[in-house]
Amino acid sequence: xxxxxxxxxxxxxxxxxxxxxxxxxxxxxxxxxxxxxxxxxxxxxxxxxxxxxxxxxxxxxxxxxxxxxxxxxxxxxxxxxxxxxxxxxxxxxxxxxxxxxxxxxxxxxxxxxxxxxxxxxxxxxxxxxxxxxxxxxxxxxxxxxxxxxxxxxxxxxxxxxxxxxxxxxxxxxxxxxxxxxxxxxxxxxxxxxxxxxxxxxxxxxxxxxxxxxxxxxxxxxxxxxxxxxxxxxxxxxxxxxxxxxxxxxxxxxxxxxxxxxxxxxxxxxxxxxxxxxxxxxxxxxxxxxxxxxxxxxxx
Amino acid sequence: xxxxxxxxxxxxxxxxxxxxxxxxxxxxxxxxxxxxxxxxxxxxxxxxxxxxxxxxxxxxxxxxxxxxxxxxxxxxxxxxxxxxxxxxxxxxxxxxxxxxxxxxxxxxxxxxxxxxxxxxxxxxxxxxxxxxxxxxxxxxxxxxxxxxxxxxxxxxxxxxxxxxxxxxxxxxxxxxxxxxxxxxxxxxxxxxxxxxxxxxxxxxxxxxxxxxxxxxxxxxxxxxxxxxxxxxxxxxxxxxxxxxxxxxxxxxxxxxxxxxxxxxxxxxxxxxxxxxxxxxxxxxxxxxxxxxxxxxxxx
Numbered sequence: 001x002x003x004x005x006x007x008x009x010x011x012x013x014x015x016x017x018x019x020x021x022x023x024x025x026x027x028x029x030x031x032x033x034x035x036x037x038x039x040x041x042x043x044x045x046x047x048x049x050x051x052x053x054x055x056x057x058x059x060x061x062x063x064x065x066x067x068x069x070x071x072x073x074x075x076x077x078x079x080x081x082x083x084x085x086x087x088x089x090x091x092x093x094x095x096x097x098x099x100x101x102x103x104x105x106x107x108x109x110x111x112x113x114x115x116x117x118x119x120x121x122x123x124x125x126x127x128x129x130x131x132x133x134x135x136x137x138x139x140x141x142x143x144x145x146x147x148x149x150x151x152x153x154x155x156x157x158x159x160x161x162x163x164x165x166x167x168x169x170x171x172x173x174x175x176x177x178x179x180x181x182x183x184x185x186x187x188x189x190x191x192x193x194x195x196x197x198x199x200x201x202x203x204x205x206x207x208x209x210x211x212x213x214x215x216x217x218x219x220x221x222x223x224x225x226x227x228x229x230x231x232x233x234x235x236x237x238x239x240x241x242x243x244x245x246x247x248x249x250x251x252x253x254x255x256x257x258x259x260x261x262x263x264x265x266x267x268x269x270x271x272x273x274x275x276x277x278x279x280x281x282x283x284x285x286x287x288x289x290x291x292x293x294x295x296x297x298x299x
Numbered sequence: 300x301x302x303x304x305x306x307x308x309x310x311x312x313x314x315x316x317x318x319x320x321x322x323x324x325x326x327x328x329x330x331x332x333x334x335x336x337x338x339x340x341x342x343x344x345x346x347x348x349x350x351x352x353x354x355x356x357x358x359x360x361x362x363x364x365x366x367x368x369x370x371x372x373x374x375x376x377x378x379x380x381x382x383x384x385x386x387x388x389x390x391x392x393x394x395x396x397x398x399x400x401x402x403x404x405x406x407x408x409x410x411x412x413x414x415x416x417x418x419x420x421x422x423x424x425x426x427x428x429x430x431x432x433x434x435x436x437x438x439x440x441x442x443x444x445x446x447x448x449x450x451x452x453x454x455x456x457x458x459x460x461x462x463x464x465x466x467x468x469x470x471x472x473x474x475x476x477x478x479x480x481x482x483x484x485x486x487x488x489x490x491x492x493x494x495x496x497x498x499x500x501x502x503x504x505x506x507x508x509x510x511x512x513x514x515x516x517x518x519x520x521x522x523x524x525x526x527x528x529x530x531x532x533x534x535x536x537x538x539x540x541x542x543x544x545x546x547x548x549x550x551x552x553x554x555x556x557x558x559x560x561x562x563x564x565x566x567x568x569x570x571x572x573x574x575x576x577x578x579x580x581x582x583x584x585x586x587x588x589x590x591x592x593x594x595x596x597x598x
Contacts, residue, residue, distance in 0.1 A: 195587060195590070195591070205590045206590075207589040207590035208587070208590040211583050211590070214579065214582065215583070280517070280579045281580065281583055283513065284510050284513055284514070284580055284583075287506040287507070287513075288506070288507070291494070291500075291504045291505075291506035291507040291510070292494070
């Protein structure tokens with residue numbers, strides 16, 4: 001089976017490294033330089049003290065023609081518009097597309113995409129791009145996947161082939177699956193980014209914990225969350241497990257990068273408006289993160 | 300007229316320096332060392348490039364017996380309980396007390412104080428304590444004063460004697476007067492402390508401005524503010540005038556000191572509870588500042 005991967009950030013490189021042993025993989029990059037680097041020196045995967053090199057084929061995104069059996073779209077949510085435009089301009093209707101964006105802001109985009117089958121995934125790995133052709137797999141997790149539209153066959157082939165240290169778990173309900181991750185991100189990411197603290201502080205500091213609970217209550221009301229207490233328990237569990245980590249949004253803010261706040265709190269704000277619900281905390285935390293983002297200038 | 304000043308922080312030292320030319324002033328300090336320093340080397344007032352020395356009498360607070368004509372209480376709101384205990388233990392009922400705390404959290408304490416006349420003031424000077432016996436007057440303002448209880452005569456004598464560069468303006472309605480300052484502090488202080496930005500950012504950054512507006516709307520609703528738009532205009536004016544300044548709460552947070560958040564948002568939260576109103580933004584911003592305060596440990 002031929003696999004295309006669009007986006008050569010941490011997640012794209014990680015997927016290319018792991019899938020290379022099982023499929024014929026091409027990774028599509030934003031720059032020619034990065035494709036050249038990967039073609040010339042291979043793609044290096046670092047994990048703990050080991051490293052492995054894979055001679056994955058790489059091309060700039062302009063060369064993508066949509067003919068692979070499955071294409072995995074591993075760009076950030078805010079880069080997705082450009083990819084969607086590209087898909088619409090293809091000469092063919094692509095067969096299987098798997099979207100790995102955080103949040104749920106991208107769902108309304110997916111409805112308009114011409115493709116036979118569309119899948120969505122939620123990545124729970126920790127990965128860091130070290131340089132153009134090196135990725136560090138620093139947190140082993142799973143990828144949860146589900147069908148957004150169409151036939152699950154290709155997704156099933158993909159999931160079945162993968163090894164136990166890179167599992168892909170199939171879920172029935174894409175909405176529930178993405179919502180679960182969204183809620184976790186909606187609490188941990190904005191608070192840690194605004195307060196500039198590690199994840200564990202949201203549990204250890206009783207005032208931050210109270211703020212997290214109040215934010216969670218607002219989020220739960222907006223999405224009509226069932227079993228809310230269990231969800232909150234899981235957020236606490238994740239804060240405990242990743243106590244010393246800085247969240248991705250905190251890292252983005254510190255590096256003056258654009259964050260994924262639109263895909264996360266932005267989505268919830270739209271949901272609130274749609275259902276005529278008030279969301280004062282979400283709205284203000286959204287504004288505070290947007291304000292911090294790159295000193296408020298839009299990228 | 301004899302004046303006592305309790306508290307030898309920036310405001311206490313500033314008042315002692317200016318009042319020294321017109322009255323017999325004693326400043327009461329928390330430590331014996333500071334009193335010794337002031338008695339030995341005098342109290343130095345710095346303003347622009349000039350400095351002036353005043354040989355103000357100083358004693359540790361334990362020596363205060365409440366016999367002065369007017370005592371000015373210039374400690375932070377969160378240090379007030381100790382002073383109130385001290386007042387209650389005096390052998391006499393003091394004649395005139397002027398309280399210079401920020402916020403309105405102290406009003407419920409004042410009701411229980413045995414004193415003939417009680418005044419409150421709102422200080423709009425900028426001052427910085429340089430060392431134990433030196434204060435820098437880095438922002439000329441006025442002090443607004445009003446009667447909380449009793450007869451205004453002593454307050455009037457005080458206000459009339461002061462020079463044009465240290466004006467004391469008498470107001471009729473202590474509640475309105477303090478509320479005005481409280482509202483300004485309630486918007487500028489918590490947001491700048493949480494975001495760690497200068498005052499001007501609340502205007503310049505459109506997302507922060509939006510957050511400030513939403514917080515203001517919640518505050519205005521809780522105190523049933525009349526002419527709300529004029530109040531908000533004034534907050535903007537102050538942000539513009541002090542654009543490059545770091546607010547006192549931001550400085551406190553950065554120095555790991557206790558902040559005045561209880562006197563400001565804490566007071567508003569109590570008001571909200573009393574009147575059965577919701578205050579989600581105030582509550583969460585209060586929690587975020589409390590969490591930042593000295594790494595959440597109570598002083």
